[in-house]
Amino acid sequence: MSLRSVSKVYAARAKNPIYAVRDVSLEIESGEIVALLGSSGCGKTSTLRMIAGFEAVTQGEILIGDRPVHSLPPARRGVAMAFEGYSLYPPLTLRENIAFALKSEKLGAAETSRRVDEIARLLELGPHLDRYPSTVSAGQQQRASLGRALVRKADLYLLDEPMGQLEPQLRAVLRGRLKRYLREHGLTAILVTHDQTEANALADRIAVMEGGVLQQFASPATLKNEPANLYVGTFIGEPPMNVYRVTPIVEDGRVSLRENGEELFGYAASELGDGLVGLLSARREVVVGVRPADVAIGSGGAPAKIVTNQWIGDQTHLESAFGGGVIVATLDSRFAGTGGDALTVDVPADRLHVFAASGEALAHGHRLAAGEAA
Ligand SMILES: Nc1ncnc2c1ncn2[C@@H]1O[C@H](COP(=O)(O)OP(=O)(O)O)[C@@H](O)[C@H]1O
Ligand SMILES: [Mg+2]
Structure with missing residues (x-):
């Protein structure tokens, strides 16, 4: 058909x-x-x-x-x-x-x-x-x-x-x-x-x-x-992908993804790979997407503060204040924290989705989207 x-x-x-x-x-x-x-x-x-x-x-x-x-x-x-x-x-x-x-x-x-x-x-x-x-x-x-x-x-x-x-x-x-x-x-x-x-x-x-x-x-x-x-990134998946409009700053072998001047995510350039680093250094603004299941809690990274902690029967949905907004993480087990507790959030480089400001996908972890030259 x-x-x-x-x-x-x-x-x-x-x-x-x-x-x-x-x-x-x-x-x-x-x-x-x-x-x-x-x-x-x-x-x-x-x-x-x-x-x-x-x-x-x-x-x-x-x-x-x-x-x-x-x-x-x-x-x-x-x-x-x-x-x-x-x-x-x-x-x-x-x-x-x-x-x-x-x-x-x-x-x-x-x-x-x-x-x-x-x-x-x-x-x-x-x-x-x-x-x-x-x-x-x-x-x-x-x-x-x-x-x-x-x-x-x-x-x-x-x-x-x-x-x-x-x-x-x-x-x-x-x-x-x-x-x-x-x-x-x-x-x-x-x-x-x-x-x-x-x-x-x-x-x-x-x-x-x-x-x-x-x-x-x-x-x-x-x-x-x-x-x-x-659109597809945020429509598919429950809870939806976290998204942040960020400015990539590439210097001294480090990539810093910043929202209003504040770093949300930072990586060694070697972690991201040459393709993605090249792509980020060429852009003034990108949108990064992070699936809730890919957010690592409490193993270093950026500071965040719990807003709500919900156990939904087979998963924890944890929403925390992060940057100027929030980040939602899902965990397979119960999580002990309550509202107001400080924690750290981290996203492995290979779990980062990167979109152009216009919305089209540029890279998924180390894999560049079709049409994006390394
Ligand atoms: N017979 C019709 N006459 C005029 N507009 C229609 C008619 N059928 C659907 N539409 C419009 O076309 C658009 C798509 O509708 P539809 O195909 O029913 O969407 P969906 O099934 O995804 O909900 C909507 O804006 C709807 O209002
Ligand atoms: Mg219909």
Whole structure:
């Protein structure tokens, strides 16, 4: 499946057109699970609806296999979609709703009912199959809607926030089952979500969108370790990356990263490596990003003072006053300090993310971003 420079403009002729999707290109392999991840309004649903054929593309091409499909009606694209708003047929039971999706496959009654039962088991819908949409919970309606998409044979499955209404326990169980189902059948799927845990757990690759623009399309590990820009860096990861706008001062074999003249982080030039030092000496201002898990507490470094110390059940979140702002650190164990206690914070040179003032990534530890010459 490919998107080639796809754009969507709503109300194109109105005074204020809405640029929902801007020039998005993506190549998805057969059998791959891809997540479209981004905050509300970033263009995820619009992208999915253009692939399914429920919205026309304003510009660009969509191919499934090598077939251009962007001019075909939905029924001829070979896609199955679970809609954000479920759109079940109210006069049909959940069983009939799911079976309805099989109409065009002209299966016998026995095979239809076998397929519906299989999907109902997968989604824990068995006991509710003979009820009508208006008499079941939002989560049950949503699972029926997901079932209606999965029960069909299609080249591509498009799932728009398919688990948003489920309580966390069930969501985690169904996430695992959905992944196993897609994998066992070798299905290709695009999952829309604003939940990064869901995207990380399910997807081979994640397309991060913001403002209708594709920010980065990469594996969960690459998004975390090598975010392409400050948006992706701060959007991916919980709690978010700490960021500081600093002036790099390179002198006497030392690199000092300063905020309003005060050093936040200091390194021997040899620790950072020639590539990164060269890059820093050429810039008046950069943004450094530090993941909370990479902050070392109490082993030297810059002074900080605890603001809050929270144990969240399996991790400590420690927020400390640092420079003109704060630094958040996560630790795997309980931490004894309380508000007001002094400590030191340190970030190993190879854990530092460096971004240009404009936001694009320059380096991740010793690895320079593509396009940044040593
Ligand atoms: N049918 C429509 N008419 C006008 N604007 C729309 C329509 N659908 C979506 N939009 C706008 O397009 C932008 C992207 O929306 P959408 O694709 O639904 O985002 P997401 O699914 O990421 O929340 C938003 O600003 C939204 O208000
Ligand atoms: Mg949406």
